[in-house]
Amino acid sequence: MITAGVDIGSLSANAVILGDDGIMAWHNTLTGPDSAETSWRVINETLDRSQNGLKLEDIDYIVATGYGRIVVPFSQATITEISCHARGNHWFFPEVRTILDMGGQDCKAIRCDARGKVTNFAMNDKCAAGTGRYLERVASTLSITLEEFGPLSLHTVEGPVAISDFCTVFAQRDIILLMRQGAHRNDILAGACEAIVKRILPLLQRVGVEQAFAISGGVAKNTGVVERLEAKLGMKARIAFDPQIVGALGAALFARDRALKAQASSAPSHGDGGSPNTDHAQYRRAG
Amino acid sequence: MIVAGIDSGLYSTKVVLLEQGRILAEAVVPAGMETADRAAERGLEVAFQKAGSSRADLRYTVVTGRGKSFISFVDEAAPDFMCLAQGMYRILPSVHSALDVGAEKSLAVRCSRGRVLNMASNDKCASGTGTYLQMVSNILGVPLEGMGQLSLSSTEKVEVDNTCAVFAESEIISLVHSKKKPQDILRGVYQGLALRLHPLLVQVGLEREVALVGGVALDIGVRRAMAQLLGYEVLVPNNPLTVGALGAAMIAEAKVERTA
Numbered sequence: 001m002i003t004a005g006v007d008i009g010s011l012s013a014n015a016v017i018l019g020d021d022g023i024m025a026w027h028n029t030l031t032g033p034d035s036a037e038t039s040w041r042v043i044n045e046t047l048d049r050s051q052n053g054l055k056l057e058d059i060d061y062i063v064a065t066g067y068g069r070i071v072v073p074f075s076q077a078t079i080t081e082i083s084c085h086a087r088g089n090h091w092f093f094p095e096v097r098t099i100l101d102m103g104g105q106d107c108k109a110i111r112c113d114a115r116g117k118v119t120n121f122a123m124n125d126k127c128a129a130g131t132g133r134y135l136e137r138v139a140s141t142l143s144i145t146l147e148e149f150g151p152l153s154l155h156t157v158e159g160p161v162a163i164s165d166f167c168t169v170f171a172q173r174d175i176i177l178l179m180r181q182g183a184h185r186n187d188i189l190a191g192a193c194e195a196i197v198k199r200i201l202p203l204l205q206r207v208g209v210e211q212a213f214a215i216s217g218g219v220a221k222n223t224g225v226v227e228r229l230e231a232k233l234g235m236k237a238r239i240a241f242d243p244q245i246v247g248a249l250g251a252a253l254f255a256r257d258r259a260l261k262a263q264a265s266s267a268p269s270h271g272d273g274g275s276p277n278t279d280h281a282q283y284r285r286a287g
Numbered sequence: 288m289i290v291a292g293i294d295s296g297l298y299s300t301k302v303v304l305l306e307q308g309r310i311l312a313e314a315v316v317p318a319g320m321e322t323a324d325r326a327a328e329r330g331l332e333v334a335f336q337k338a339g340s341s342r343a344d345l346r347y348t349v350v351t352g353r354g355k356s357f358i359s360f361v362d363e364a365a366p367d368f369m370c371l372a373q374g375m376y377r378i379l380p381s382v383h384s385a386l387d388v389g390a391e392k393s394l395a396v397r398c399s400r401g402r403v404l405n406m407a408s409n410d411k412c413a414s415g416t417g418t419y420l421q422m423v424s425n426i427l428g429v430p431l432e433g434m435g436q437l438s439l440s441s442t443e444k445v446e447v448d449n450t451c452a453v454f455a456e457s458e459i460i461s462l463v464h465s466k467k468k469p470q471d472i473l474r475g476v477y478q479g480l481a482l483r484l485h486p487l488l489v490q491v492g493l494e495r496e497v498a499l500v501g502g503v504a505l506d507i508g509v510r511r512a513m514a515q516l517l518g519y520e521v522l523v524p525n526n527p528l529t530v531g532a533l534g535a536a537m538i539a540e541a542k543v544e545r546t547a
Contacts, residue, residue: 010457033464105454127412128453137453168453169413169422170391173297 002054003061003259004046005251006039006075007084008068011104011132012218013038014245015046017054018252025050026245035068043074061259063251067105077258082110082121084250089214090116091253092246093238097210100200100229100237101247102219104132109203111210122206128168130199132219137168138192141175142185146222153189153224161187165195193224197232204233214238216246289344290543291331292535293361294370295323295354297390298417298502301532302330304338305540312338313529323354327361349539351531353391363542368406370534372398375498377533378524384494386484386513386521387531388503390417395487397494401537407490413452415483417503422452423476426459427469435508438473447475450483473508481512495519500527 002024007014014028027046032038043062047054056074064072065084072078085101090112099110106125113119124130128137139146161183163174175188196219213235219225220243230237240246289311294301299318304311314334318326327350335342348361355364367387375385375398383404387394392410396403409415413422424431445467449455455476462472488497497517503509504527514520524530 105457126449126454127451129451133453164411166411167413168451169418170411173391173418 001256001259001263002059003063003252003255004043004059005084005248005253005255006043006062006064006069006072007066007081007245007248007251008035008039008042008064008072009066009081009103009218009247010068011136012244013042013066013068014248015042016245016248016252017046017050017059018249018256023249024054026242026248028242028244031068035071036073038068039064039072039074061255061262063255063258065247065251077255079251079254081247082108082123083118084247084254085216086110086112086118086250087116087253088246088248088250089216089238089240091249092240093212093214095212096214096238098204098207098213100204100213100215100217102132102200102215102217102225104136104218107131107200107203107219109200109207111207120207122203124199124203129164129166129171130196130203132217134168134171134196135192135219135222135225137172138163138175138189141172142179142188144185144189146218149189150193150221150223150225152186153193154227156187156190157184158187160190160194163188163191163195165198171195189224193222193228196225197228200229201232209233209235211235212238214240216240216243218244220244288346288543289338289340290346290536290539291334291348292370292532292537292539293327293330293348293350293352293358294367294529294532294535295327295350295352295358296502297353299528300326300330300352300354301529302327302334303529303532303536304334304340305536306340308540310533311340313526313532315528323357324359327354327358347539347543349535349542351535363539365535365538367392367394367531368396368403368408370531370538371396371500372403372534373401373537374500374530374532374534376401377537378530379498379522382494382496382498382522384488384491384496385498385500385530386488387501388417388484388499388509389501390421392416393484393487395491397491405491407487409483409487414450414455415480415487417501419452419455419480420476420503420506420509422456423459423473426456427463427472429469429473431506434473435477435506435510437470438477438508439470439511441468441470441474443468443471445471445475447472447479450479455479474512477506477508477512478515480509481516484513485516493517496522498522498524500524500530502528
C-alpha cells in the first residue's frame with residue numbers, strides 16, 4: 001500500500017510518500033502565493049523523486065495537513081498539523097512524549113501518549129515573536145540566510161546582546177540601533193536565539209516537558225536555537241533527518257490508517273471517503 | 288529668562304521654549320540618521336531661530352522621551368507620564384484622561400492639575416503604536432498623512448483581526464490580493480488599533496473627556512475609530528505633538544522658580 005501526506009505550511013510545503021517498507025520519497029519546497037498550486041508542485045516534485053517512477057494514481061490515500069490543508073485539491077482528508085506532528089515524531093522516535101513544533105508562523109508544544117496520540121497542547125499563533133517568522137525577520141534585517149543563522153549565532157564575539165523577545169517589529173528596530181552602535185552580528189543572532197527560547201519555554205512548561213523530547217518544523221534546523229533550548233531544558237532533543245517533513249509523514253501515516261480501514265470495509269456505498277477507484281479517477285481529472 | 292523642554296522621539300524631536308510662563312516657540316524636527324543628542328541640538332536651534340532669541344538666555348532644559356538618557360547637554364530628565372500630565376494641565380486643564388500614541392509607545396494617564404493619578408503604557412508590542420501605521424502605509428503604498436482621510440471613504444466593512452503587526456502585514460497583503468479596497472482595509476486597521484489602545488484608557492480609569500496626543504493623534508482615521516469605540520469625540524489639541532515637550536518645559540520652569 002502507498003499513501004502520502006502533504007503539509008502546506010505558511011513558508012514551506014512538504015510531502016512524504018509512504019510505502020510498506022517506510023518512506024519512499026520526500027521533498028520540501030517554498031509555499032507560493034497560491035496554496036493549491038503549491039500543493040500540486042510539492043506532490044509532483046515528490047513523485048519525481050521516487051525511485052520507481054510513481055504516479056499520483058499509484059497512491060492509495062492522501063491526507064493534507066498544515067495551514068493550507070483545506071485547499072489541497074487531490075487529498076481525501078485533512079487532519080490538523082498538531083495530530084500529524086505528534087504522529088510523525090512518534091514514528092521516528094517512539095519514546096518521545098513532548099514535542100515542539102516550530103513553524104513559519106506558529107509554535108506548538110504538544111504532549112502525546114505511548115501511541116503518538118495528542119493528549120495536550122499549547123500554541124502561539126497570535127504573535128510573530130516566538131515563531132519562525134521572528135528568525136526570518138532577524139535574518140533579513142542582518143542580511144544573512146536562515147541556513148547561516150544557527151552556526152553564526154554559536155560563534156559570538158562578546159556574547160549575546162539583548163533584543164526584544166516580545167515583538168518582532170521592535171526586535172528589528174533594536175537590531176538596527178545595535179548595529180549602529182557597533183554590536184557584532186553574531187552577538188545579535190545569539191541574542192535572537194535567546195529571545196526565541198524565552199518565548200518557547202513557557203509554552204513547553206504549560207504542557208510539561210517529559211523525556212523524551214523532540215523538535216520538528218523548520219526552526220529545528222537552527223542549531224543556535226536548538227542548542228540553547230537543550231541547555232535550558234537540560235536534555236537533548238530528538239530531531240528527524242529532515243524536521244520539516246515530520247508533519248507530512250504524520251499525515252501519510254494517518255492516510256495509511258484510513259486506507260486500511262477503507263480496504264477492510266471496501267463497500268462502494270462508503271461515500272466520498274471510501275472507494276479508491278473513484279478517487280483515482282478524481283486525481284486524473286484534477287491533474 | 289527662557290527654559291526649554293525637549294521630547295526626544297523615534298521619528299521626531301519636539302522642543303518647546305517658555306519665557307515667563309508664555310510659549311515662546313515650538314519646533315518639531317524629524318529625526319534622521321543622527322544621534323538623539325544632535326537631533327535635540329538641532330531642535331533647540333530651530334526653536335530659538337523661530338523665537339528670535341539668543342541661546343545665551345536659556346536657563347534650564349528638561350528632556351523627556353525615549354532618547355532622554357542619550358542627551359548630554361540638558362539639566363534634567365523627566366519621565367514621559369509626568370510631562371504628559373503637566374502639558375495637559377496647560378492646554379486642556381479640564382480634561383483628566385490623556386492617551387499619547389507615539390511611534391513606539393502608547394501611554395495613558397489619568398491626571399488632575401498636572402499630577403499623575405494613574406498611568407498605563409505599552410512599549411512592548413508594535414501593533415498598538417504608530418509603528419504599526421507606518422508599516423501599513425508601506426504595504427499599501429499610501430502615505431501616512433493621507434491614510435486617515437482615505438479611510439473615511441470606506442464603504443465596505445473589512446476586518447483586520449490579527450493582533451500582531453507582522454501577522455497583520457500578511458493579512459493585509461491577502462486582503463489586497465482578494466481585491467479589498469485600500470480605504471476599507473484602512474478602516475479595519477484603525478478599528479483594530481483603537482481596540483488595542485482602548486484597554487490602556489480603561490486601565491487608568493476612563494473619564495468622559497479624553498484627549499488624544501502624540502504623532503498618531505494627527506491621524507483622522509485613529510480619531511474616528513476611537514470616537515466610534517468610546518461613543519464620543521476625542522479631544523485633540525492644536526499641536527498634539529508638543530504636549531510632552533511643553534510639560535518638560537513646565538517642569539524646567541518650576542525648577543527655576545523654586546531655586547530662584
